[in-house]
Amino acid sequence: MKAAIVYQSVHHKNTQKIVEAMGENPNVDIYTVAEAKEADLSGYDLIGMASGVYGASMHKAILDFFSDFTLGENQKLFIVLTYTVHYANFEAKALKTVGADKQEKYIGSFGCKGFNTFGPFGWFGGAAKGHPDDKDVENAKAYIAGLVK
Numbered sequence: 001m002k003a004a005i006v007y008q009s010v011h012h013k014n015t016q017k018i019v020e021a022m023g024e025n026p027n028v029d030i031y032t033v034a035e036a037k038e039a040d041l042s043g044y045d046l047i048g049m050a051s052g053v054y055g056a057s058m059h060k061a062i063l064d065f066f067s068d069f070t071l072g073e074n075q076k077l078f079i080v081l082t083y084t085v086h087y088a089n090f091e092a093k094a095l096k097t098v099g100a101d102k103q104e105k106y107i108g109s110f111g112c113k114g115f116n117t118f119g120p121f122g123w124f125g126g127a128a129k130g131h132p133d134d135k136d137v138e139n140a141k142a143y144i145a146g147l148v149k
C-alpha cells in the first residue's frame with residue numbers, strides 16, 4: 001500500500017514534525033497543500049489529510065483542498081491532527097466539511113498534542129509544551145506503518 005499525506009502546518013510546525021516522521025516510511029510521500037495542487041495523487045491507495053486544529057477546526061487550506069479533491073474509486077482517506085486538547089470530534093467536523101464521498105472512504109485518524117502558544121496559552125509558556133515528543137513521533141510511525149503494511 002502506498003500513502004500520500006497532504007498537510008498544512010502553520011503554528012509551530014507540530015503537524016509537519018509528525019508528517020515528516022510518517023514520511024520516513026518508504027511507502028509514504030508527503031506534500032504541502034501547494035505541492036499537492038501540482039501533484040498526481042491517483043497512484044496512491046491511501047490519502048491523508050493533516051493539520052493542526054485552529055478554532056476547533058482543521059486548517060482552511062486543507063479543508064478547501066479536500067473539498068475540491070475527488071478520491072479515486074479505491075482510494076481511502078485518513079486524518080492526521082495535532083491539537084492542544086481533543087475536546088470535540090474534530091475528525092467528524094472535518095469530514096462533514098469535505099464531503100459525503102470522503103466520509104464513506106474514511107478509515108481513521110492519528111492525533112497527538114502539539115505545542116500551543118496562541119493567545120492566553122502563550123502568557124504561561126504555552127500548552128502541550130514539548131509536543132509532539134519522541135513518544136508521539138514513535139506512535140505516528142507505528143500508526144502509518146500499520147496503514148501501509
Ligand SMILES: Cc1cc2nc3c(=O)[nH]c(=O)nc-3n(C[C@H](O)[C@H](O)[C@H](O)COP(=O)(O)O)c2cc1C
Nearest residue numbers: 009010011012013014015052053055056084085114
Ligand atoms: C489560532 C489557533 C487556534 C487554535 N485552536 C485550537 C483549538 O480550538 N483546539 C485545540 O485543541 N488546539 C488549538 N490550537 C492549538 C493547535 O492546534 C496546536 O498548537 C497544533 O499542534 C498546531 O499545529 P501546527 O504547528 O502544525 O500548525 C490553536 C492554535 C492556534 C494558533
